[in-house]
Amino acid sequence: MEKMNETNATAAQAAQADRHAFGFWVYLMTDLVIFGVLFAVYYVLKASTFGGPSSNDLFSLSTALTNTIVLLTSSFTCGLATLAARSKKLNQTIAWLAVTFMLGATFLTLELSEFSRFMSAGASWQRSAFLSAFFTLVGTHGLHIAVGLLWIAVAIVQLKVKGLTPSVVSKLDRFTLFWHFLDIVWIFIFTTVYLMGIM
Amino acid sequence: MTHFILGDLTWAALPHAWYTIGATGTIFVGGIVVMAVITYYKKWKWLWKEWFTSTDPKKIGIMYIVMASVMLFRGGLDAMMIWLQQSISVGNAPGYLGAPSGYLDASHFQQIFTSHGDIMVFFVTMGFFFGLMNLIVPLQIGARDLAFPFLNSLGFWLYVAGAVFINMFFVIGGEFAASGWLSLPPLSEIMYSPGTGVDYWIWSLQLSGLGSLLGGINFIVTIIKMRVKGMTLMKMPLFTWTSLCSMALVVAAFPVLTITTLLLWYDRFFGMHFFTTTAGGNPMLYVNLIWMWGHPEVYILVIPAFGIFSEIVATFSGKKIFGYVSMVCAVICITLLSFMVWLHHFFTMGAGADVDAFFGIMTGIIAIPTAVQIFNWIATMFRGRIRFTTPMMYFMGFVSLFTFGGMAGVLLSIPGADFELHNSLFLVAHFHTMIVSAALFGIFAGITYWFPKIMGFKLNEKIGRRAFWLWIVGFFVSFTPLYILGFMGATRRLDYYATATGYQPFFITAGIGVCIIAAGVLMQVWQVVVSVRERKDNMDTTGDPWDGRTLEWATSSPVPFYDFAKKPEADSRDAFWEMKKRGEWPRATARTEYEDIELSKNTGMAIYLSGFFFLFSFGAVWHIIWLMALGFVGCIACVIIRSFDDDTEYVIPAAEVEKMETLAWKK
Numbered sequence: 059m060e061k062m063n064e065t066n067a068t069a070a071q072a073a074q075a076d077r078h079a080f081g082f083w084v085y086l087m088t089d090l091v092i093f094g095v096l097f098a099v100y101y102v103l104k105a106s107t108f109g110g111p112s113s114n115d116l117f118s119l120s121t122a123l124t125n126t127i128v129l130l131t132s133s134f135t136c137g138l139a140t141l142a143a144r145s146k147k148l149n150q151t152i153a154w155l156a157v158t159f160m161l162g163a164t165f166l167t168l169e170l171s172e173f174s175r176f177m178s179a180g181a182s183w184q185r186s187a188f189l190s191a192f193f194t195l196v197g198t199h200g201l202h203i204a205v206g207l208l209w210i211a212v213a214i215v216q217l218k219v220k221g222l223t224p225s226v227v228s229k230l231d232r233f234t235l236f237w238h239f240l241d242i243v244w245i246f247i248f249t250t251v252y253l254m255g256i257m
Numbered sequence: 258m259t260h261f262i263l264g265d266l267t268w269a270a271l272p273h274a275w276y277t278i279g280a281t282g283t284i285f286v287g288g289i290v291v292m293a294v295i296t297y298y299k300k301w302k303w304l305w306k307e308w309f310t311s312t313d314p315k316k317i318g319i320m321y322i323v324m325a326s327v328m329l330f331r332g333g334l335d336a337m338m339i340w341l342q343q344s345i346s347v348g349n350a351p352g353y354l355g356a357p358s359g360y361l362d363a364s365h366f367q368q369i370f371t372s373h374g375d376i377m378v379f380f381v382t383m384g385f386f387f388g389l390m391n392l393i394v395p396l397q398i399g400a401r402d403l404a405f406p407f408l409n410s411l412g413f414w415l416y417v418a419g420a421v422f423i424n425m426f427f428v429i430g431g432e433f434a435a436s437g438w439l440s441l442p443p444l445s446e447i448m449y450s451p452g453t454g455v456d457y458w459i460w461s462l463q464l465s466g467l468g469s470l471l472g473g474i475n476f477i478v479t480i481i482k483m484r485v486k487g488m489t490l491m492k493m494p495l496f497t498w499t500s501l502c503s504m505a506l507v508v509a510a511f512p513v514l515t516i517t518t519l520l521l522w523y524d525r526f527f528g529m530h531f532f533t534t535t536a537g538g539n540p541m542l543y544v545n546l547i548w549m550w551g552h553p554e555v556y557i558l559v560i561p562a563f564g565i566f567s568e569i570v571a572t573f574s575g576k577k578i579f580g581y582v583s584m585v586c587a588v589i590c591i592t593l594l595s596f597m598v599w600l601h602h603f604f605t606m607g608a609g610a611d612v613d614a615f616f617g618i619m620t621g622i623i624a625i626p627t628a629v630q631i632f633n634w635i636a637t638m639f640r641g642r643i644r645f646t647t648p649m650m651y652f653m654g655f656v657s658l659f660t661f662g663g664m665a666g667v668l669l670s671i672p673g674a675d676f677e678l679h680n681s682l683f684l685v686a687h688f689h690t691m692i693v694s695a696a697l698f699g700i701f702a703g704i705t706y707w708f709p710k711i712m713g714f715k716l717n718e719k720i721g722r723r724a725f726w727l728w729i730v731g732f733f734v735s736f737t738p739l740y741i742l743g744f745m746g747a748t749r750r751l752d753y754y755a756t757a758t759g760y761q762p763f764f765i766t767a768g769i770g771v772c773i774i775a776a777g778v779l780m781q782v783w784q785v786v787v788s789v790r791e792r793k794d795n796m797d798t799t800g801d802p803w804d805g806r807t808l809e810w811a812t813s814s815p816v817p818f819y820d821f822a823k824k825p826e827a828d829s830r831d832a833f834w835e836m837k838k839r840g841e842w843p844r845a846t847a848r849t850e851y852e853d854i855e856l857s858k859n860t861g862m863a864i865y866l867s868g869f870f871f872l873f874s875f876g877a878v879w880h881i882i883w884l885m886a887l888g889f890v891g892c893i894a895c896v897i898i899r900s901f902d903d904d905t906e907y908v909i910p911a912a913e914v915e916k917m918e919t920l921a922w923k924k
Contacts, residue, residue, distance in 0.1 A: 106537025187537035
């Protein structure tokens with residue numbers, strides 16, 4: 059079978075990468091709607107503690123702040139990975155992705171230990187509507203982080219196997235969007251759930 | 258241990274009522290017959306290779322339409338069962354089949370109206386529209402495929418999985434949700450609906466909802482990024498415009514459905530308290546959220562039909578559409594306004610006069626852009642040379658019915674009036690008038706109009722017109738009584754009423770109407786059968802059977818799998834009409850320069866992925882944890898495997914294209 063000529067192929071590839079990026083933005087907006095609903099539900103149910111612990115009783119500023127710093131740093135290292143990929147430095151890209159992975163995993167561990175602390179204090183998601191909403195909102199973000207970690211792992215394998223091919227780099231770009239998006243969502247969680255919950 | 262393996266499944270879940278045994282029998286016998294036929298003709302490989310794994314939007318479109326037609330029969334059967342019960346379940350009338358009155362007990366009746374609503378909305382109307390969009394939108398914008406062919410296939414198979422799932426309860430479980438098509442809590446909470454019916458409802462919506470969402474993203478990117486040279490946004494055909502608006506609504510609204518029904522499932526599965534009546538839960542929160550999706554949803558169902566009718570009225574009046582710009586503005590206006598009216602579904606909640614007044618006014622305002630469209634359509638017909646074909650008949654039926662039902666809607670938008678009519682049959686009659694006239698008539702008109710483009714021959718006109726008359730007469734006979742019943746105070750979802758109410762004659766009249774509609778459906782089936790048999794007489798050899806105006810007609814019929822041998826260009830709104838005026842059509846005999854065409858390869862991955870999601874959902878309904886884990890891991894594995902596959906496209910060389918083109922035009 060004949061191959062398409064070189065310039066045509068490059069143009070088609072660029073158009074496809076463009077479509078993928080745009081499609082991913084649209085997907086992120088749908089995810090944003092999901093978070094929007096969860097935030098709204100949380101605000102509505104925040105006061106419905108049903109005699110159980112309230113946000114003031116549970117949240118600790120230091121944990122939330124540590125989490126925030128870890129996640130923001132991971133966004134920075136994720137950006138460094140992108141820069142490395144742009145300048146075609148394979149090993150550096152992998153290294154920064156690995157650092158991002160470690161930071162993401164740390165975040166997740168901290169979050170899960172916070173959850174288990176709440177649970178053992180009798181503040182499970184079954185206790186009150188407030189806690190259902192809290193666990194679901196923060197947990198959904200955590201689930202996204204877990205998906206992101208899996209994505210990093212797959213990306214590292216693909217980089218090792220295939221190198222910095224246009225298709226791998228385009229996927230990496232979309233991962234970066236995803237990761238930064240989760241950062242933005244976390245900033246809203248940090249301010250409107252944790253900070254406003256303690257104040 | 259048994260609980261680990263089977264979850265909540267027991268022998269009692271197997272069919273034991275007459276309707277589950279009947280349906281299960283029908284499913285199995287039907288399935289065995291279909292499989293036997295396929296095996297006998299040795300068509301399995303052909304089905305798998307040519308259809309199931311295809312990423313060609315035309316094939317996916319046809320599969321959507323076939324599936325939606327099957328579901329239309331299922332939903333229609335529900336409608337007939339509802340009406341039969343309401344016609345005979347009165348006063349001291351005897352009960353049959355073990356029911357105290359009529360032939361259905363209350364719970365079974367509730368399950369039927371629930372599944373009627375869900376099937377008609379999610380699996381009939383949405384299915385047909387996704388089918389038509391798949392078939393026509395790429396052609397109208399001169400694209401060869403959608404932006405994400407794999408996601409398109411995945412969206413379709415998730416829709417199929419959802420459609421199978423909503424019928425699964427017949428075989429395993431024996432009960433569907435009895436809580437209405439939106440399953441409002443607290444009724445749908447575990448305390449009041451302890452069975453698996455609501456879970457089946459939730460997960461069939463998760464499956465098909467995700468499919469719709471993927472479709473929405475896909476069409477938006479396709480329409481924004483893949484139009485032919487010269488086609489600016491304001492030169493797009495109106496069906497493409499309305500598809501874009503409808504898909505924008507899908508993308509903005511469907512995540513709300515996904516997360517809201519998921520929260521309901523968290524309540525049921527994890528014992529959370531979002532919408533419960535205990536521990537601080539708030540059932541009205543669910544009602545608000547579900548209608549924030551639900552109201553845009555009804556516009557998702559009617560907006561594409563506006564586009565279909567715009568194409569049809571322009572073509573068969575032989576004129577360009579009147580007021581194109583105002584048409585586009587009106588559609589965008591409706592799209593935006595549809596997010597600001599959700600509260601009119603529950604004025605009676607008690608949000609207070611100010612809130613009700615705001616939403617009442619916003620609702621009334623929607624009538625303005627809608628009226629702009631109605632006037633534009635009528636003005637398009639004005640002084641046109643009208644051809645009264647079947648699609649045009651449906652169009653005129655739509656305009657009259659839609660105006661009629663729309664005025665009922667304006668009446669309902671007044672909170673004071675709504676307090677009287679809320680949850681009455683008046684409301685039921687109103688939304689059926691809107692959905693049947695716009696969505697269903699739009700679908701029938703669209704299928705008849707584009708049929709020759711897709712299949713290569715026209716549908717029989719005479720039988721088509723008969724089907725139309727049966728539909729519209731049947732519609733008036735069956736729904737006018739409901740308006741009157743609403744004023745008489747009949748509430749919706751009545752499985753029994755007293756003789757003194759005087760409802761029965763109206764219900765019987767409505768029942769006769771349903772029979773007339775059913776005759777219309779049979780007539781449509783007959784139309785397809787006759788048309789296929791006599792297809793030789795109705796072949797479309799020109800590619801332009803109706804004297805069309807837009808680019809989908811600028812290729813041979815049936816459409817070749819690569820859509821256009823050479824991509825057309827668009828320098829005006831009715832691009833194909835201009836081509837014909839310039840004498841570039843029928844195709845110049847001069848040799849065309851052909852080029853290599855790149856298309857996406859077939860893949861079975863979408864089927865596997867949907868299958869794993871199906872298993873996950875089944876596990877979620879029956880609390881089978883290992884099955885959920887299996888489904889979950891399977892889904893992720895499919896995505897990862899797919900992400901490693903870079904070899905997803907193939908090239909058809911120019912010489913091959915030329916050969917196929919010569920063959921197509923020889924006929």
